[in-house]
Amino acid sequence: MTMSHFGHWSTEADLPVFVYDADQSAIPEAEWDPITAPKTRRHWVAIGNHRIQAVVANDGTVALLDEYDGLRWITAPDPEGTGISIVEESDGSRWGSAFALRPSETVPTRVFGPTWSRVETEHDGLRLERTILCPEGEAPWLLVKVRLQATADAGRTISHIEEWALRPRFLNIGGNDETRRAIAAESVRYSVDAQERTVRASEERTDTAAGYAKQPFPSVFGEPHIIVLEALGSTEAQAKAKGEPHPVLRLVTEVELRPGESIDLWFRFGLDDGTVVDDPEAILQSSLASLSQRLPRASAEFAPIAEREIPWHAALLTGGAATDGVLGDHTLNQGSAYSFVVGFNGAARDPLQHALPLVYFEPDLALSVLRNTCSWATPDGELPYALDGAKRPWTNMWQPSDQNLWALWLAAEYAAATGDLAAFDEPLTYHPAYGADPVPLRKHLRRQFRFFVDKIGLGEHGHVRMRNADWNDMAVTSAVEELGIERSLMIEKGESVLNSAMAAWVLPVYAGLCDRLGEEPQASEARALAQSLRQAVAGEWNGRWFRRAYAPGRGAIGDDECWLEVQPWAILCGAADTEQARALLETIDRGARAESSLGARVRFPSRTGVEPPGEGTNGGIWFSINMTLIWAAARVNPELAWDE
Numbered sequence: 001m002t003m004s005h006f007g008h009w010s011t012e013a014d015l016p017v018f019v020y021d022a023d024q025s026a027i028p029e030a031e032w033d034p035i036t037a038p039k040t041r042r043h044w045v046a047i048g049n050h051r052i053q054a055v056v057a058n059d060g061t062v063a064l065l066d067e068y069d070g071l072r073w074i075t076a077p078d079p080e081g082t083g084i085s086i087v088e089e090s091d092g093s094r095w096g097s098a099f100a101l102r103p104s105e106t107v108p109t110r111v112f113g114p115t116w117s118r119v120e121t122e123h124d125g126l127r128l129e130r131t132i133l134c135p136e137g138e139a140p141w142l143l144v145k146v147r148l149q150a151t152a153d154a155g156r157t158i159s160h161i162e163e164w165a166l167r168p169r170f171l172n173i174g175g176n177d178e179t180r181r182a183i184a185a186e187s188v189r190y191s192v193d194a195q196e197r198t199v200r201a202s203e204e205r206t207d208t209a210a211g212y213a214k215q216p217f218p219s220v221f222g223e224p225h226i227i228v229l230e231a232l233g234s235t236e237a238q239a240k241a242k243g244e245p246h247p248v249l250r251l252v253t254e255v256e257l258r259p260g261e262s263i264d265l266w267f268r269f270g271l272d273d274g275t276v277v278d279d280p281e282a283i284l285q286s287s288l289a290s291l292s293q294r295l296p297r298a299s300a301e302f303a304p305i306a307e308r309e310i311p312w313h314a315a316l317l318t319g320g321a322a323t324d325g326v327l328g329d330h331t332l333n334q335g336s337a338y339s340f341v342v343g344f345n346g347a348a349r350d351p352l353q354h355a356l357p358l359v360y361f362e363p364d365l366a367l368s369v370l371r372n373t374c375s376w377a378t379p380d381g382e383l384p385y386a387l388d389g390a391k392r393p394w395t396n397m398w399q400p401s402d403q404n405l406w407a408l409w410l411a412a413e414y415a416a417a418t419g420d421l422a423a424f425d426e427p428l429t430y431h432p433a434y435g436a437d438p439v440p441l442r443k444h445l446r447r448q449f450r451f452f453v454d455k456i457g458l459g460e461h462g463h464v465r466m467r468n469a470d471w472n473d474m475a476v477t478s479a480v481e482e483l484g485i486e487r488s489l490m491i492e493k494g495e496s497v498l499n500s501a502m503a504a505w506v507l508p509v510y511a512g513l514c515d516r517l518g519e520e521p522q523a524s525e526a527r528a529l530a531q532s533l534r535q536a537v538a539g540e541w542n543g544r545w546f547r548r549a550y551a552p553g554r555g556a557i558g559d560d561e562c563w564l565e566v567q568p569w570a571i572l573c574g575a576a577d578t579e580q581a582r583a584l585l586e587t588i589d590r591g592a593r594a595e596s597s598l599g600a601r602v603r604f605p606s607r608t609g610v611e612p613p614g615e616g617t618n619g620g621i622w623f624s625i626n627m628t629l630i631w632a633a634a635r636v637n638p639e640l641a642w643d644e
Contacts, residue, residue, distance in 0.1 A: 019110075115134045131145040135284075359417045409510070464495065598621050
């Protein structure tokens with residue numbers, strides 16, 4: 001059975017890989033609509049180590065992101081990627097690893113591994129394999145291996161050109177592509193040192209914040225980046241720079257191969273951390289061995305694909321974790337449009353949610369993400385929605401009411417799985433913006449609990465106040481648009497049944513951690529609040545589903561439509577009895593899941609409003625909500641859960 005238009009899964013180095021062998025220019029299924037950008041036939045995946053992320057694409061190119069001291073592309077993914085091999089023949093003709101440079105008679109094979117990618121192509125008796133690896137650990141550079149092999153009956157004399165276009169871009173919320181490119185063009189200078197066979201670029205720090213005024217970054221950014229392109233072991237390398245709009249860095253190696261002979265060329269591209277690489281092959285092999293050893297494994301007769309899916313997703317998840325040079329520990333940015341395009345690390349719930357599975361196979365990393373994200377919080381316990389591109393707290397738009405719950409949940413999950421209570425007595429700094437002294441992690445959590453109880457609090461119906469968002473950033477906007485209520489009144493007095501249901505599950509779990517830490521008063525308070533919230537949620541059953549929210553003066557929201565996000569938590573927290581849970585899942589199956597091959601819609605039926613019907617939070621599909629649906633359904637209707 002054909003599983004994909006584009007290729008198939010395989011195994012290399014005891015790890016899953018996707019072998020992409022389609023001609024994306026020739027099949028209609030390749031074109032897709034990113035919504036925020038023009039339609040495209042580029043397909044990509046973000047891989048990484050604990051220092052950088054590489055976005056590798058089916059066009060054979062790469063983009064490289066560094067978020068150590070701020071969100072910045074070392075070389076951006078658009079208008080196209082970079083990092084390619086070019087073979088220049090003796091007659092002046094050229095071909096190479098980029099899809100645009102493919103020999104006309106071939107379709108290159110692109111292999112996507114959990115931390116590497118490879119392009120394989122061939123022309124007139126010369127085979128080219130180009131591998132790009134994010135080495136295990138915290139190397140801030142990519143390792144590049146180029147293998148050139150002549151056929152048994154023909155030798156070859158060619159020039160190999162290692163080419164990287166530098167399109168640096170500082171990402172910060174409030175900017176756009178045009179302003180970011182303009183500032184990068186003004187603020188980045190390059191010089192080429194051919195004798196040393198390296199190319200260095202120094203950046204002046206500039207800000208694209210309000211008004212796009214050019215201002216220095218805070219001193220926390222330290223020294224400018226040094227971008228290095230280096231040849232490792234290849235001979236007669238020469239650096240070239242031409243007058244392109246952005247500098248294009250090239251290392252040229254003259255290669256003469258006898259029939260059947262092969263040669264390996266090695267390069268590095270990224271940030272110069274002073275590391276000397278004497279044996280690049282050893283780095284490649286040790287990285288693959290280490291990756292294979294550290295990734296979790298799974299097998300199930302009912303779900304044989306778990307053998308592939310678990311290590312693959314675990315590798316991509318850990319590849320998104322990055323050492324934080326400003327706050328310490330590791331961030332686990334959701335990437336995607338948030339940081340890759342708009343320029344912020346958020347919402348705070350996201351790294352906390354993403355770190356939950358790490359508890360079970362890389363608990364030290366899970367703790368590191370917990371510590372990093374807790375350090376975002378103010379000394380009174382409020383977690384900002386996000387950090388901007390310069391890693392500064394950003395609260396300009398959203399102040400959701402659910403974020404503390406995710407921190408309490410991750411902390412309790414970590415303690416329950418590891419038994420490591422000493423971690424909660426270790427001091428943890430606050431963000432430098434607050435000028436506050438470090439306190440133990442347990443005190444950070446205690447302050448977040450107090451903020452949730454005392455500052456967010458409950459509304460007149462006994463539910464958690466919504467503030468200007470809960471999980472759903474557009475919940476308040478929907479109420480304003482659809483009910484005609486004043487925004488300020490909804491923010492002040494609106495209530496979230498969703499966050500009541502989630503809190504009714506999270507708080508007893510957190511109370512267990514408080515018990516173990518000897519904080520009995522807080523444990524009792526958490527359990528009592530959870531019981532009150534559970535009863536309040538139980539009262540929202542309307543015979544078909546649970547209501548979603550309350551708008552002051554307008555009553556309940558969600559009597560005439562099912563908002564999916566609250567339903568799983570109502571089951572999980574015990575607000576739904578067994579009969580209600582079964583009836584609820586049947587209603588979801590007939591409504592939100594009906595005729596949707598991608599999963600349950602987040603709102604059904606969707607209606608005309610601030611977002612088009614069937615898109616975004618007005619009936620779009622959100623995997624983070626389908627996740628809780630699967631979790632809840634597994635307890636009541638396993639077949640539905642598996643199908644979802």
